[in-house]
Amino acid sequence: MLGVLVRRYSTRQSISEILQQKSLGKCDVSGWVRNARKQKENTFLDLTDGSSFTHLQVVLPSSLVPHDLKNHSALRVSGDLIASNHKGQEVELHAQEIKVINSCEEPYPLQPRKHFSLNFVRQFPCYKSKTNSISSILRIRNRLTQAIHQYFQDNGYIQIHTPILTSNDCEGGGEVFKITETKSKTKNNSEETNLEYFDKPVFLTVSGQLHLEAICNGISKVYNFNPAFRAEKGRTRRHLSEFWMVEAEMAFVEDIHVLMDGIEELIKNVTINFLKYQAEDLKSFAKSAKVEDRTEILRNMVSLGFHRITFTEACQMLSDAGQFDKVVDDFSREHELYLCKKLGGPVFVYNWPRSSKPFYMRTCQEDSDLVYCVDLLVPGVGELCGGSLREISATALESRVEGSELEWYIDMRRKGSAPTAGFGLGFERLIQWLIGAENIKDTIPFYRSSHECQL
Structure with missing residues (x-):
């Protein structure tokens, strides 16, 4: 009798799944840094993996920010998913462990919080999927x-x-x-x-x-x-x-x-x-x-x-x-x-x-x-x-x-x-x-x- 195949190759959820299911508690996620905002005590990262138009906000103590963390770097983050009181987001990830899988070297053609025309983006087929x-x-x-x-x-x-x-x-x-x-x-x-x-x-x-x-x-x-x-x-x-x-x-x-x-x-x-x-x-x-x-x-x-x-x-x-x-x-x-x-x-x-x-x-x-x-x-x-x-x-x-x-x-x-x-x-x-x-x-x-x- 045929049974249901169980997904064993990965326990990592996509950001789309995390945002839809809102299962609070331990969370392991990977993605790219869309934007980083460093403040005195905490640093806020917008993390995306392309599965959703919405990013996941990651909060971590500024003292734990890796020295090679830059915009568009690939990361793995583990921590606690909690309810958020910030407007426009229902949950956020409070990081306990963060690893830079691959830092993004400068110069990078597409910088965060800047508008680029599609005509400009078209010149960079390797990077345009991050826009x-x-x-x-x-x-x-x-x-x-x-x-x-x-x-x-x-x-x-x-x-x-x-x-x-x-x-x-x-x-x-x-x-x-x-x-x-x-x-x-x-x-x-x-x-x-x-x-x-x-x-x-x-x-x-x-x-x-x-x-x-x-x-x-x-x-x-x-x-x-x-x-x-x-x-x-x-x-x-x-x-x-x-x-x-x-x-x-x-x-x-x-x-x-x-x-x-x-x-x-x-x-x-x-x-x-x-x-x-x-x-x-x-x-x-x-x-x-x-x-x-x-x-x-x-x-x-x-x-x-x-x-x-x-x-x-x-x-x-x-x-x-x-x-x-x-x-x-x-x-x-x-x-x-x-x-x-x-x-x-x-x-x-x-x-x-x-x-x-x-x-x-x-x-x-x-x-x-x-x-x-x-x-x-x-x-x-x-x-x-x-x-x-x-x-x-x-x-x-x-x-x-x-x-x-x-x-x-x-x-x-x-x-x-x-x-x-x-x-x-x-x-x-x-x-x-x-x-x-x-x-x-x-x-x-x-x-x-x-x-x-x-x-």
Whole structure:
């Protein structure tokens, strides 16, 4: 009979556990010194281990302060956890023993009680997790990750690990990273020859969609949560070369509104989860990054329905505004943000011109120049999510696809495949929108963009 595993590897509690449980008495904790305030009799330390936005106050006699204790040093502290009569904290640790595990040498770029812009913090990837703003973002990122998996698992989806290396350029935009040849020395090490590792062009994936469609040919509800790569040259505040994508595919779906329902439900569910568990981190980020606290905005968002308009209706709205040139087949970011502002929240725009969309989208029955496609636009970011009904006609796909790399994709339509629909959501853009971050580079632990790859 299987029993419950007991945690034996450590008796040390995290600071988050200590602050939540408030179990007074003997306490052993480790962390980093966020700030030290030395007075004549006592010294007060703000100790953090990254598990919570709130630090634990440690009180010790100034005579016991180690000579090598400095801000950002790593410590181990033992003592008594007692109730605190100081405003803003319920408990504090009165230290009886303190050990400096590793002192922090000067100079250190991020000093306590000073405000540093995220642009400055970004230059120090080794140290940025000690800042309030970035540690809050990383805890939020973790919560959103778990909430996304929970939503899909609770709704009958199977997670699929789609490949990072692929011979398919799903979007057809050409902004892909190609896997290059390797070099090998001859037996006498006198020469080097170029050897192709693969027998055809292979790229870092821009999307796992086509692979999900293949699996959806036998498992009707699937999703992935994988890294994706785009060799985009633009250096904007909402683009990354390496990012994470949430993608889902559903069989037996033939109504674009069913797809929109699924996207809206996912986003609202993960937002509710995030606000339930990480509301304090959202406030902490807003305060440390000096941006608007979005708590009430998000609460209002989950209580209202997302707007839904056709591409034609959106174009008319932009034309009526009298400040934009005529839209041909796609929107600029200014168009996207205007529509969100005009309608007051997230906006689904659906039924787009075929000329602006990839080959796999299904033709609208009402107008052959349009496809059953939807983009979700959100305030401050623009496009967050894109999806479509997938083309079910092998003949139609043959007329759009050249070459043999996608023969398997076309052939599925001839061998009992069901109609499918799916979407892809940029995870970092979701974070950027929810917390109000100005630059998407701050939403990921280590960002990669054109000409930038630290560590």
